[in-house]
Amino acid sequence: MTQPNVVTVTFSEPNKGEVIIEGKTKIVHAIVGDPGHVMVLNKDRITAGDGAKAHELKGKAAISNDTNAKVFTFLQQAGIKTSFVQSCGETSYKSRRCDMIPLEWVTRRVATGSFLRRHTGVTEGYRFTPPKMETFYKDDENHDPQWSEEQILEARMNVGGIIIGRNEYDIMARTTVTVFEVLERAWAALDCALIDMKIEFGIDTETKEILVSDTIDSDSWRLWPSGDKRLMKDKQVYRNLEKVTEEGLNQVKRNFQWVADKLESFIPTPRGLVVVLMGSPSDATHCEKIRDHCRKLGVPCELRVTSAHKGTTETLSIIAQYEGMAIPIVFIAVAGRSNGLGPVTCANTCCPVINCPPLKPEEAARDVWSSLSLPSGMGCGTVLYPEAAAQSAAAILALSDHVIWAKIRAKQLNLWTSLKLADQKMCKSN
Missing domain, CATH: 3.40.50.1970 (Rossmann fold)
Structure with a gap:
């Protein structure tokens, strides 16, 4: 009846090749002799405001890598398809190679932050039931503008040879909410409220599947222990620093480590x-x-x-x-x-x-x-x-038991997705 907690195994770092892309907080390398995978290397860097605010934060890369591995391991054990493969170093991980879809998918349970600025008159703390989903086009120069469902469909983005249309949008939308809900219940079991979070998707370069991709760490969400905003453990603490000091950065780092440590308990010993x-x-x-x-x-x-x-x-x-x-x-x-x-x-x-x-x-x-x-x-x-x-x-x-709940929720998602893809195939054959 025993079952281990989230365990992330670290493997030796593969033979990294050329840099595919470098962002503000990570570098993506090709892997020599393995075209289907990439190595993602995290940086000791924290940013906010589309990079307008940025600082070195020694140790952040290792914490982010640890956090990301634990979150993706939990999602995969639940049955959600992701690009994550395994940790391959203290600050790096191996992933399926994907053509990234330039959209951020945000799910909100509680109204706070930028939502309040964009929707004047909404009181902070307003609770969305079902969760509120929003999409933003990734464009730093224009501050990642919000895009509607209609704008995404009309854009007909070609990503890795796949046109992002109705079926692709629906699969990503449903998966986004499922990811949020399973993580929300897991955090709730630890007396911590998941307020909102963002994820990204990629098209697997070999299978052409849509996968939850990129990195999920403390840059990705708002977490309020006991539902109390004053106890927040996320990057908002960094955003709120009017004057960035060494002590302030150390507090941010301690918060991020707190999150990584808590994730050890995401999969408890089953009691049922x-x-x-x-x-x-x-x-x-x-x-x-x-x-x-x-x-x-x-x-x-x-x-x-x-x-x-x-x-x-x-x-x-x-x-x-x-x-x-x-x-x-x-x-x-x-x-x-x-x-x-x-x-x-x-x-x-x-x-x-x-x-x-x-x-x-x-x-x-x-x-x-x-x-x-x-x-x-x-x-x-x-x-x-x-x-x-x-x-x-x-x-x-x-x-x-949030682990069993997550597996049921993921099973529902996968059944729905399989029918969606079967219908798409049938339509093409008509």
Whole structure:
């Protein structure tokens, strides 16, 4: 049942080639003999105001690299597609080579900062539900102007041979909000409010997939511990320095290190458990499918054999054993014909119970009623497929586990994206 925290493994630095592009805070190098990847080298430099304000901050590169690796590792473990591959040095990381889309995608939960300047009359602290999404065209000389959905579509940007049209916009928009929501819940579990954040996308030069790309570090978001703006730990502290002193820069660095340290706890040891109770070992194949689907969602799952009809005392003993663990438990009852296992379990526990009877098609219409028609005072649900049972159990545990919630949210995104791409392919073939 144990699961490690976010662990970022550092590999040896690859043989870096020519500089592809150099920005204010990082340099992107080609990798000799590996055209599909690049090496991103962070700088000990902090900037604000499109580079108008800039200072050297020794140690920032290592902190940014550490932060970025932990965030992208978390997103990838959830199932979100990104360009990040691995850390390859204290201040560098390896990434899929992408043609970058010149847009910043910003998601806001709370109105603050530039939003208030652009929308006079909105009170700071106004909460956006659902989150507010904005897009900005990357152009330092013109201070990254805000672009509307219509402007992006009309621009018909050609990035790596891909025209940014309706499908590409929709995929990036939906992914942007998903990234924000999974990180928001993870930070909330650490009593820290994610106020807003920005991300960028790239087109993989080989696969032509749209990937969450660039760097996500303390330059990318606003973080308010306990939801208190006075405790902010993000780059806004640097922006607010009227006179930049060594002590002021050290405070910014301490804040950034605080964020990197907190990210160690993004993936806690899971506390929840799904217990599949099968009435007969002949149902093992059905139950193993449930366990497999649970594992895909990061949900620990155990299988037990017990019969409520033939061994009622033993069934109650097993239920009591798991209740005594004092962790969130979901029971899934697998019993065909006359299903006494689910109702008996439900009547003797306060834990959620899901029926998933292994029904044969020719007997389903008759046997399913023993799972559906319950005495008063009971409320176990019934599903017919192993994947549905695992998904239902995971959703219950996700109420108190942000890691499971993130996997479910990413799964929804990937299913939606696959349908979007399938429709696009079908339209082209018409």
